[in-house]
Amino acid sequence: MADLFDSVGGEAKGGGPRPLADRLRPAALDQVIGQEAVLGPEGPLGVMLASGSLGSLILWGPPGVGKTTIARLLADVTDLHFIQISAIFTGVTDLRKVFEAAKMRRQNGKGTLLFVDEIHRFNKAQQDGFLPHMEDGTILLVGATTENPSFELNAAVLSRAQVITLKRLEPADLERMAQRAERELDRALPLTGEGREALIEMADGDGRALLNLIEQVMAWRVDGKLDRDALATRLMRRAAQYDKSGDGHYNLISALHKSVRGSDPDAALYWFTRMLEGGEDPRFLARRLTRMAVEDIGLADPQANGICIDAWETYERLGSPEGELALAQAVVYLALAPKSNAGYVAYKAARAQAKQTGSAPPPKHILNAPTRLMKDEGYGSGYQYEHDAEDGFSGQNYFPDDVKRPVYYQPVERGFERELKKRVDFFAGLRAKRQG
Structure with a gap:
C-alpha cells in the first residue's frame, strides 16, 4: 500500500541519475524560491505554522511554482505521513484504500497529509468523498490546482480548506x-x-x-x-500557458477589455496578441471587441461598432494571419476612442424597470384604434402627431399612465455624446415647457 501512494525518492527508476528538478527540491520551507509572501512570518502559511493551526489547504497557482514541494515540506514540519495521489490516475477504489490506510495510521498515533495533485479533475461527487475524512481528522487535505477553485471545487470542500494562492515565478x-x-x-x-x-x-x-x-x-x-x-x-521556446476554456482565458480577455476601457492601445495590443499566440480563436476576439464597442464606447463614437463589424468581416474574408491585422487595428481604434457607458447604463436601468412593470399597458392616446369599439374605449384619443407640432415635438407622455417618467439615458461630455447631450437637454426643456 505504501509503495503505491507514498512519495518516492532516491534515484530514478532503472537506477539512472535523479532529474535536476528533483535534486534541487528544497529541504526546508525557507529554501522555497518565489513564495516568500505566503511562507514568510507574516504570510498565511507562516502564521498557521507558527500558531500550530495548520488545516486543510488548496494550493492554487500555475505549473512549476512549488505546490508539490510545499505540500511535502508541510508534512515534514508537522510530522505527518505524506501521501501523494493524482486526480488523473486515481479512482474511487484507490481513494477508499487511501482513507482506510489513513484511519489505521491514525489509530497508531500518526496523522496523514494527503496531497492531491490536480484536485480540480475530481468530479463533484468524488470531492464530496473527502469531506467526512477531513472533518474527523483522518486526513489533512492539501489539494493542488492550476484552475480557479471558485469554479472547479465544491463549496463544501472550499468551506473546509483555506485557499493559498501561489504566484508565477519572477x-x-x-x-x-x-x-x-x-x-x-x-x-x-x-x-x-x-x-x-x-x-x-x-x-x-x-x-x-x-x-x-x-x-x-x-x-x-x-x-x-x-x-x-x-x-x-x-531550444524550442516553451509554449505560453494558456487554457482556451479555463481561467487563463477569462483572465486575458479581462485584461484586454480593461486595457481598451482604460484607453491604453499598447497594453490592449499586448493582451490581444498574447491571446492570439496562445491559440485563441480570432472570431471570439472579434465578438468581444464588438461587445466592447457597444458597452464602453457606445454613442461617444458611433463609428466604433462599425469598425469592429468591418474588421470581423475582413477577418472572415482573409482568414489568418492576414485578417488578424484588421482586428488589431480595431483594438487600437477602440482604445483611442472616447468612452461612454451611458447607453449601456440606460439599457440596464430600462430593463430593470421593465421587469417590475411588465404588465402596465401603454397609455391609450398612443394606441391605434382600427375598430369602433377601440375608438369608443378611448384608443388614440388625444394623440398629437409630432410632425404637426411646433419644433416637431409635442412633449406628450409615452410611458404607462401609472409609471413616473424616469431618466435612463444621461450622455457624457465626451465625443459625439456631447452633441447628443445638447439634444437631450433641448427636448427636456421643450417637454417641461409643453407640460407646464
Whole structure:
C-alpha cells in the first residue's frame, strides 16, 4: 500500500541519475524560491505554522511554482505521513484504500497529509468523498490546482480548506534558481548575459521548466558561450500557458477589455496578441471587441461598432494571419476612442424597470384604434402627431399612465455624446415647457 501512494525518492527508476528538478527540491520551507509572501512570518502559511493551526489547504497557482514541494515540506514540519495521489490516475477504489490506510495510521498515533495533485479533475461527487475524512481528522487535505477553485471545487470542500494562492515565478526568482543549479552542477551555464535572459524567458515563470531547460543546456558540448540567437536555434521556446476554456482565458480577455476601457492601445495590443499566440480563436476576439464597442464606447463614437463589424468581416474574408491585422487595428481604434457607458447604463436601468412593470399597458392616446369599439374605449384619443407640432415635438407622455417618467439615458461630455447631450437637454426643456 505504501509503495503505491507514498512519495518516492532516491534515484530514478532503472537506477539512472535523479532529474535536476528533483535534486534541487528544497529541504526546508525557507529554501522555497518565489513564495516568500505566503511562507514568510507574516504570510498565511507562516502564521498557521507558527500558531500550530495548520488545516486543510488548496494550493492554487500555475505549473512549476512549488505546490508539490510545499505540500511535502508541510508534512515534514508537522510530522505527518505524506501521501501523494493524482486526480488523473486515481479512482474511487484507490481513494477508499487511501482513507482506510489513513484511519489505521491514525489509530497508531500518526496523522496523514494527503496531497492531491490536480484536485480540480475530481468530479463533484468524488470531492464530496473527502469531506467526512477531513472533518474527523483522518486526513489533512492539501489539494493542488492550476484552475480557479471558485469554479472547479465544491463549496463544501472550499468551506473546509483555506485557499493559498501561489504566484508565477519572477525573472529574479528564476535567476536564483539558475544559480542554485550551477552550484549543484559545479559549473556555469555556457551562455552570454543575453542568452541567460533568453533561457529565463523561455521558462515563462515555471521553475520546473527552467531546470529542465538547464539540464538540456548543460548536456551540450559547446565552445565558448551561446547568445540569444544561438540558444534559440537549439531550444524550442516553451509554449505560453494558456487554457482556451479555463481561467487563463477569462483572465486575458479581462485584461484586454480593461486595457481598451482604460484607453491604453499598447497594453490592449499586448493582451490581444498574447491571446492570439496562445491559440485563441480570432472570431471570439472579434465578438468581444464588438461587445466592447457597444458597452464602453457606445454613442461617444458611433463609428466604433462599425469598425469592429468591418474588421470581423475582413477577418472572415482573409482568414489568418492576414485578417488578424484588421482586428488589431480595431483594438487600437477602440482604445483611442472616447468612452461612454451611458447607453449601456440606460439599457440596464430600462430593463430593470421593465421587469417590475411588465404588465402596465401603454397609455391609450398612443394606441391605434382600427375598430369602433377601440375608438369608443378611448384608443388614440388625444394623440398629437409630432410632425404637426411646433419644433416637431409635442412633449406628450409615452410611458404607462401609472409609471413616473424616469431618466435612463444621461450622455457624457465626451465625443459625439456631447452633441447628443445638447439634444437631450433641448427636448427636456421643450417637454417641461409643453407640460407646464
